[in-house]
Amino acid sequence: MAILDYANPTRFLRLTQIVLPWLTAACLAAFAVGLYMTFFVSPEDYQQGQTVKIMYIHVPAAWLCMMTYSIMAISSLGTLVWKHPLADVSAKAAAPIGAAFTLIALITGSLWGRPMWGTYWEWDARMTSVLVLLIMYLGLIALWRTMEDPIRAGKAAAVLTLVGAINLPIIKFSVEWWNTLHQPASVMRMDGPTIDTSMLVPLFVMAGAATLLFFVLHLQAMRNEILRRRVRAMRLKAAAGSRAARMAPPSSPLSSPMSGTPGAAE
Amino acid sequence: MLKLLAENIAIDRGGRRVFSGLSFDLDAGHALIVTGQNGIGKSSLLRTLAGLVPPTEGTLRLQGGETERSPAEHAHYFGHQSAVKPALTALENLEFWRDFLQPARPQAFSGFPVATDAALEMLGIGHTARLPAAYLSAGQTRRLALARLFVCPRPIWLMDEPTSALDTASEALLLTLMQDHLTHGGMILTATHTPLALRPSRTLHLEAADPADMPSADGEPDSLEEIYG
């Protein structure tokens, strides 16, 4: 187990070094196509006009903020159950990206809502759920940042991520229940069937591009995190090394542990 | 026969390998005295045996123990912290641990539970039984913590610097009590700087590994240049 697992980060670094340029290129290409379609191909909405084009950013961001949390939840299972050495690296790397997409979803949602609601913020069920999700992301990031030891922080964050994953559907349900209680009719409706194909295709392209962007950022952030941990490990080693040099004679390996007198005073 | 077996134990703390490849075994009625410099991993070893720090590699077994219970659940951990609540009286503190801790009395071990009053008396703090522990001196608190080991019999004693904060007389008393525990078929693993005349005992001397030999976690490169270069 040990050898395979310990080899993993190195193999991961090598693999991602090959994959990342291609992935980045694919991401850029998808964005080029998607943005072109957004601005020049897709029609204006007969009610909302140009404003509808916010959708091509908002919907992918909203979709990704959920997907990122799912990836973090699976990674947390990897940390706690399968004890995979890359799992907590993946979860930690995903959190800020998820928070960023959540923030984008909130900002674009609020810009989109402005002409329709007349205010930048409405305690709409979806928007409220996304706001709660943002707080959860930021809490997780804060937890990671306050614990110095990455392994321990990873385990704590994994527990919280999983508790959050169990709670998210409950929160969503509660918020929707609360929302219908207070304002029966929701203003914004954009569920699947009402969208025309001419809008659906660019939306899918943009969603694909944003997903690719997520993976580019995630893999790169994981690489950074691995390297950051190696720097930390090396600094610890350097500190231990100088201490050992000061206090112990050199070349006294620990591999002969029973250097005492076994069964001496029987 | 009760026997503690540690095979090829490695421990990481905070991303640093403390030691690796550590194997030893300990029979009932024997003491193992762990020596070595500060920060060498004596406390980590005891905390691993107490089940508080999982070993990164290796196995830890107790032969002849009660089934379905880990070695840690056969052990008393007597560390630097006394686990004494100042708001409770000495007796209340002790009674809680007597009722809360699950005793472990495997075949080979003939230790018996001592009544709480008697345990306090034995350690010379019987007169403090009804006093809140807040009024106890450091040495008295230490002895109150020690009394826990007698009210709930468990065969393995893990003792981290057991003589700290004790005067010479208390130290002699502690040694007698530890010796008694061995005679009853218990075992003691203790990390110490001061030599303890326990018999039969063995010494496990931990030495600093050459930093170059330190096994690196996740196959990391050997220098910062390799990362940035």
Added chain:
Amino acid sequence: MSERPLPWAMTLLRRELRLSMRVGGGAQVGVLFFLAVVTVIPFGLGPDMNLLARIGPAILWIGALLATLLGLDRLFQADRDDGTLDLMLMAGRPLELVVLTKCLAHWLATGLPLVVAAPVLGIFLNLQPLAMGAVTLTLLVGTPALTLIGAIGAALTVSLRRGGLLLAVLVVPLAIPVLIFGVSAANAALVVGTPFRAPFAILCALSLLAAVIGPVASAMALRFSSD
């Protein structure tokens, strides 16, 4: 002694209660804080008795939520600081039940006083007897959930020196459903035609769910914190 179920849990419960009685701070300060929150709100809103009566249940619920969260940071930390937690981990008792017992003791010592204080504070908020009863009942059912969910935060931040604020940030999103259904059920006494049974039943369900998730997750976090 042996006829009673889980005698060790009773011992633990008795000790935790005794500790919270003797160590000043816990229960009394929690209720004082509750009082302070409720007192401060009319200064912000103005002494409009009709408005206060309308939002009274919400004020009491938010006050109880804050008072619960702020009282939780020492739940496990005190035991960690003096080495008790280490011994609990190797006591041979299921840690989930240890956590549940500690939560029960903590709720009896700090949550229950809030529930008892709620009707008194309701007078300041111009609550009618029916509304007062509804708020008290929902707090009685809902505050255990807050304690149990908060225990997760307390376990996660047990090794942090100043974990109190972080604890609150981590726990607040998880406590939102409890707040929503607690306030909704309490409001049923104020607004004619709003349902009481549905939100109240969901509130009970949330408390039961928290009694499972809270101890399991806290125990997991505590095990990781010991190394």
